[in-house]
Amino acid sequence: MTxxxxxxxxxxKAEVMRRIIERIWLPGDMIPNEIDLAKxxxxxxxxxxxxxxxxxxxxxxxxxxKAGTRVALNPIRKATLEIPITRLEVEQRGGTxxxxxxxxxxxxxxxxVASRLxxxxxxxxLHVRSLHYADNHPFLYEDRWVNLSExxxxxxxxxxxxxxxxxxxxxxxxxxxxxxxxxxNATKQEAELLQTSxxxxxxVIDRTTWxxxxxxxxxxxxxAPGYRMxxxx
Amino acid sequence: MTxxxxxxxxxxKAEVMRRIIERIWLPGDMIPNEIDLAKxxxxxxxxxxxxxxxxxxxxxxxxxxKAGTRVALNPIRKATLEIPITRLEVEQRGGTxxxxxxxxxxxxxxxxVASRLxxxxxxxxLHVRSLHYADNHPFLYEDRWVNLSExxxxxxxxxxxxxxxxxxxxxxxxxxxxxxxxxxNATKQEAELLQTSxxxxxxVIDRTTWxxxxxxxxxxxxxAPGYRMxxxx
DNA sequence: CAAAATATTATGTGCATACATAATACAATA
DNA sequence: TATTGTATTATGTATGCACATAATATTTTG
Numbered sequence: 055m056t057x058x059x060x061x062x063x064x065x066x067k068a069e070v071m072r073r074i075i076e077r078i079w080l081p082g083d084m085i086p087n088e089i090d091l092a093k094x095x096x097x098x099x100x101x102x103x104x105x106x107x108x109x110x111x112x113x114x115x116x117x118x119x120k121a122g123t124r125v126a127l128n129p130i131r132k133a134t135l136e137i138p139i140t141r142l143e144v145e146q147r148g149g150t151x152x153x154x155x156x157x158x159x160x161x162x163x164x165x166x167v168a169s170r171l172x173x174x175x176x177x178x179x180l181h182v183r184s185l186h187y188a189d190n191h192p193f194l195y196e197d198r199w200v201n202l203s204e205x206x207x208x209x210x211x212x213x214x215x216x217x218x219x220x221x222x223x224x225x226x227x228x229x230x231x232x233x234x235x236x237x238x239n240a241t242k243q244e245a246e247l248l249q250t251s252x253x254x255x256x257x258v259i260d261r262t263t264w265x266x267x268x269x270x271x272x273x274x275x276x277x278a279p280g281y282r283m284x285x286x287x
Numbered sequence: 288m289t290x291x292x293x294x295x296x297x298x299x300k301a302e303v304m305r306r307i308i309e310r311i312w313l314p315g316d317m318i319p320n321e322i323d324l325a326k327x328x329x330x331x332x333x334x335x336x337x338x339x340x341x342x343x344x345x346x347x348x349x350x351x352x353k354a355g356t357r358v359a360l361n362p363i364r365k366a367t368l369e370i371p372i373t374r375l376e377v378e379q380r381g382g383t384x385x386x387x388x389x390x391x392x393x394x395x396x397x398x399x400v401a402s403r404l405x406x407x408x409x410x411x412x413l414h415v416r417s418l419h420y421a422d423n424h425p426f427l428y429e430d431r432w433v434n435l436s437e438x439x440x441x442x443x444x445x446x447x448x449x450x451x452x453x454x455x456x457x458x459x460x461x462x463x464x465x466x467x468x469x470x471x472n473a474t475k476q477e478a479e480l481l482q483t484s485x486x487x488x489x490x491v492i493d494r495t496t497w498x499x500x501x502x503x504x505x506x507x508x509x510x511a512p513g514y515r516m517x518x519x520x
Numbered sequence: 521c522a523a524a525a526t527a528t529t530a531t532g533t534g535c536a537t538a539c540a541t542a543a544t545a546c547a548a549t550a
Numbered sequence: 551t552a553t554t555g556t557a558t559t560a561t562g563t564a565t566g567c568a569c570a571t572a573a574t575a576t577t578t579t580g
Contacts, residue, residue: 061564074460075499081457087530098565103531114462119531120573128456133466134367137520223361224314227307229347231520233366237470237488237512255470255488263520266308279470287370287464287496295533320560331535336561352561353543 060095066105069095074114074125084124085115135285137233137261139220140186140194149188155213156247157183160202167199170262171269180208182218185247191278192248198273205270222263222271230264235283238276248278257281293328299338302328307347307358317357318348368518370466370494372453373419373427382421388446389480390416393435400432403495404502413441415451418480424511425481431506438503455496455504463497468516471509481511490514 060066073079085091088106092099106123109115113132117123144151160178168175180200186193198218200208205226208218222228238258245252259275293299306312318324321339325332339356342348346365350356377384393411401408413433419426431451433441438459441451455461471491478485492508 063563071462075462077460081460089530099531100566101564103533104563106531117531118573119571120529120575122530125460128372128453132367132369133464134365137366139361220361227310227314227358229304229308231366233518233520235468235490235516236514237490237510239472239486239488253472253486255472257468257470277470281469283468285466287466297533322560332561333536334534336563337533339561350561351543352541353559355560 061097061101063101063104063108066091066095066097066102067108070105070109071114079125081125081127084122087122133285133287135283137231139217139223140196141217141220144186144188144193147188150190151186151188151193152190153184153186153217155182155184157181158213163199167272171199171201171272173201173269178202182213184213184218186217193278193281195244195247195276196273197276198271200271201269204265204268218271219273226270227265228263228270229266232262234260236260240276240279244276248276250279254279257283292330294330294334296334296337296341299324299328299330299335300341303338303342304347312358314358314360317355320355366518366520368516370464372450372456373429374450374453377419377421377426380421383423384419384421384426385423386417386419386450388415388417390414391446396432400505404432404434404505406434406502411435415446417446417451419450426511426514428477428480428509429506430509431504433504434502437498437501451504452506459503460498461496461503462499465495467493469493473509473512477509481509483512487512490516 060069070079070085073085079085086094088099088102091102095102106115106117110117110123114126115123116126138146140153141151159181161181162176163173163179163181165175167179168177173179180202182196182198182200184196184198186196196219200218200222202209205222207225208221211221213221236258238256240248240250240252240254240256242252244256245254248256256279257277259277260273261275262272263270293302303312303318306318312318319327321332321335324335328335339348339350343350343356347359348356349359371379373386374384392414394414395409396406396412396414398408400412401410406412413435415429415431415433417429417431419429429452433451433455435442438455440458441454444454446454469491471489473481473483473485473487473489475485477489478487481489489512490510492510493506494508495505496503
């Protein structure tokens with residue numbers, strides 16, 4: 055029953071992928087059960103299981119107990135994208151990064167911010183606005199609110215030295231995040247900061263992060279025109 | 288040595304997460320090895336391994352052979368985002384989806400398209416431009432090129448009936464993809480199609496997909512103003 | 521005949537064991 | 551002393567077995 059003894063889960067995965075790519079198994083098709091595949095490949099069921107789980111995680115297979123495993127109808131659904139630290143992102147492109155803090159204050163947040171975090175709008179938060187540069191060109195305008203009751207230690211940090219995001223990411227466990235991406239026309243203020251003209255299309259990321267159920271920070275990132283976010287599947 | 292016998296990999300994972308969230312283990316800290324954790328939790332090493340691997344996949348832990356396991360310095364790096372089929376995306380928001388094909392032709396592609404796919408710019412490809420509506424409002428303008436030598440069958444498909452993307456996704460195994468997101472000012476043509484005004488900020492997705500090493504399709508998706516792409520970590 | 525009870529089946533998980541592999545620490549050698 | 555070789559160690563993986571669980575198929579029952 056053996057092909058040529060495929061006995062690592064990686065090779066099982068590769069072989070199953072091959073059959074999908076070469077359309078031996080078509081989208082929507084049922085594929086043999088784990089026991090039969092194990093026999094065919096000459097390996098243990100656990101090994102097949104590991105491979106199939108990996109492929110299911112990637113969205114290439116769909117599995118249900120008793121019902122069995124089938125080739126996913128729409129294989130490419132999930133893309134993983136990396137949320138970079140701005141400094142590293144700039145440096146990876148071979149640029150020189152620096153940033154300057156435009157504002158740093160402890161004030162009561164607007165209702166829109168407080169409510170999105172599920173916090174009272176009467177408690178002061180840290181408000182940081184800063185501009186990131188790549189090779190001395192404006193790259194990113196960042197408008198951030200930080201929950202001081204969760205990360206009080208940030209008060210003692212020199213944010214001119216280290217970017218708030220980078221500090222947070224290294225000093226606070228962040229377990230949950232909520233991100234949205236959109237396009238916006240640059241406001242007059244944004245245009246001035248990013249050295250472009252009002253109305254230019256700007257790529258915007260809005261991100262809120264929690265540690266467990268406690269909100270940590272909310273930030274709006276407005277990238278200079280021309281920015282592209284890239285990922286592979 | 289047992290806490291209260293944590294003997295499923297899910298509960299091991301939850302317990303380790305708890306210790307990270309509550310800062311019993313700090314970012315950068317080494318954590319005990321699998322054998323010791325297994326003893327402590329009263330379960331098998333394989334169970335701990337499963338849990339730790341899952342946490343490493345999520346980016347919360349960093350593991351290296353011999354070196355051991357440590358809490359990741361920058362835990363949130365990877366977000367997974369779903370690439371939806373437009374019809375489903377519209378319908379999930381409670382809207383009614385329809386689309387209309389603006390152009391369908393078999394022509395030689397421009398060099399920019401052919402080169403990005405690694406194809407000759409002398410071979411004809413299928414060019415489809417279409418407009419997707421949500422509740423009869425323009426939602427998305429799609430400009431697509433399809434590699435006919437890979438998916439010849441698409442010639443016989445009535446693309447008024449089924450969206451090209453949906454058809455491709457269900458009839459072609461897509462194993463690799465390349466996606467970029469950006470913001471652009473609406474051109475005059477786009478503005479007319481999307482019923483907005485020239486210069487409005489438009490969210491744009493450029494996507495190229497392959498089956499194995501064979502390019503299948505390249506598409507530019509221009510969303511009507513106000514569109515947001517959302518994901519959680 | 522329809523609804524409820526029961527059997528069957530494929531995946532999901534846990535365990536003990538064994539060995540593989542990468543990375544480090546440490547000793548031996550030129 | 552610098553380099554090479556060797557032992558150690560933590561994770562990575564494969565196996566066989568057992569049982570759990572969800573979903574379907576089948577049979578029983580009203």
